[in-house]
Amino acid sequence: SFSDVGPIWEMAATEQHGIAMELKALGTELFREKEFQLAAEKYGMALKILVSDGCRAGVLDSHGEKINSVRSNLALCFQKLGQPEGTIYHCEQLLSDKKYIVDDEKLRVKVLYRRAWAFCEINEFEKCEKDISSVLKLDKGNCDALKLKGVLESKIKDNNRDMSTKLRGLFRSS
DSSP, X not given: OGGGSOOGGGSOHHHHHHHHHHHHHHHHHHHHTTOHHHHHHHHHHHHHHHTSHHHHHSOOTTHHHHHHHHHHHHHHHHHHTTOHHHXXXXXXXXXXXXXXXXXXXXXXXXXXXXXXXXXXXXXXXXXXXXXXXXHHHXXXXXXXXXXXXXXXXXXXXXXXXXXXXXXXXXXXXX
């Protein structure tokens, strides 16, 4: 139980790591129950512990993988919550963190796809297209990426049609 423990900064790295893994497991359980906001909170707490100096000081072989997993789960929570900015933030953290760079190709595909979805949601079409292209280079037949590519093409057409209508309205003579 979390209430029986003292301040986390006074704990050994292995104890901190254990608590982070309990929070991650709780987040996963909440995610399965479609409690995405609560799951995101638990994953966020786990991430704070995992990236803390005290926890990193305990040399743990799979530490980077666990950080990647929690960040990926957080990105998915934000996707499920319809919060593309949160998805983008956590995906970019995953893709740019030099200490724990995503070496796992399967995870890289997931992260790039999630970021592509988020870019599509906020109409960042070029960035979305670039990420979809990266996903398809790594996994040519990725159904989700191919489906998102179709959504993107449709959104671009709609956007161009809307822009064309607005421009015609601007240049009509009174």
